[in-house]
Amino acid sequence: MMIDFFMECLQASPEHEAVVSSEFSVTFAGLTRLISTYEEWLDNHRIAEGSVVSFSGDYSPGAIALFMALAKKRCIVIPLSQDSQKQFSEFRDIGETEYDVAVNDETLELTVTGRTAGHPIYAQLREARQPGLVLFSSGSTGKSKAIVQNLEKLMLKFRQPRKAMRMLIFLQLDHIGGVNSLLYSLANKGTTIVSDARTPDKVCQAVEQFRAEVLPTSPTFLNLLLLSKAYERFDLSSLKLITYGTEPMQESTLVKLGEVLPGATLQQTYGLSEVGILRSKSRSSNSIWMKVGGDEFKTKIVDGTLRIKAESGMLGYLNAPSPFDGDGYLDTGDLVEQDGEWIRILGRASEIINVGGLKVFPAEVESVLLDIPGVNDVVVYGIDHPITGKVVCAKFELAEVIALRELKKRVFQHCKDKLAPYKVPGKIIITDEPTFNQRFKRMRREKV
Structure with a gap:
């Protein structure tokens, strides 16, 4: 065994x-x-x-x-x-x-x-x-x-020796990423570092105290890290690698991370609980293009959607039908753009907003909206519209008190030269509630 x-x-x-x-x-x-x-x-x-x-x-x-x-x-x-x-x-x-x-x-x-x-x-x-x-x-x-x-x-895949690293665990043992991180550390004489809480300050404090070299996390948490400016209060010079996955990365967040943490390589990862974590390589630290695969995985793109066949694929769901096709491939539901051997995750097919027949990818809109002054976080999703079928809705968490009318004005002015008109939010909501779940993943649905 x-x-x-x-x-x-x-x-x-x-x-x-x-x-x-x-x-x-x-x-x-x-x-x-x-x-x-x-x-x-x-x-x-x-x-x-x-x-x-x-x-x-x-x-x-x-x-x-x-x-x-x-x-x-x-x-x-x-x-x-x-x-x-x-x-x-x-x-x-x-x-x-x-x-x-x-x-x-x-x-x-x-x-x-x-x-x-x-x-x-x-x-x-x-x-x-x-x-x-x-x-x-x-x-x-x-x-x-x-x-x-x-x-x-x-x-089985951990039989292949890899580099020993001091890794701060972010994802828990109930997540495929957390299990993967643990098994990697145990198999490669690594050290698992546990922070007192999954807040920017506590995570950065643990990085400093225990000289963490790797931080695997999510784009949502990395955005919170930027907003908190915890990187200014703690010494993060030990970090060699920051990996991010579980959801699409906003390009604006990635660019800012590269500016404040120039000593760390930023690498996108990809995996699903159904198939495990694939090996990945980012085109560069400031790019959301990547290669995915590995000896135990086969990938293909069908109708713009990534499909994966894995030796370690799940046996099935306890409470849902099997999602594998006749050849053993899983339709991940992730729409991708392809450039030779590189791919870019555009978003989940289930989260794409169809505005009068035109597709809107929430992560693209979020990336633009996050650059508006006074915005802490934003989650974008579609809501019903009698004419276009759907319209873009943006739910904002703000760093300061801004009247709804003023926020709408800022959004329109900021987006007019950066987004096509059908991508500009037609409905804007201000919320004090979290825009992400307990796994630090944005909840893109009408009722958050």
């Missing part, structure tokens, strides 16, 4: 710092001991191979060790972040959890649910005697889907 490979990596460098924050620090040896302790705990509580087990607890030695112990036990793991606490009951029902575990520091509290998990996808994992992983989509444009991965296959 691939979990044995990871355990060998931990045992080969026992004194190496595995996970660190302002509240804890553990070496590979310490993590190994904790994994063994949890294996014994699972045995004592008669949690059998193939059991469906959820655990709630964000990045910590306890959460990481339990994740690994469950993988060793060949269980089906459902990690739940505290950010989605309101959905725990829903997610556990969909996942048919047989055991629910709360991780408090290094103490585990068990709930036996009395359920029997009989989904046919689970039967595949049990028959193969391989561990599983269930992740839930963000639900930013609709209901969350439960994605089932063969954890053994997800782990």
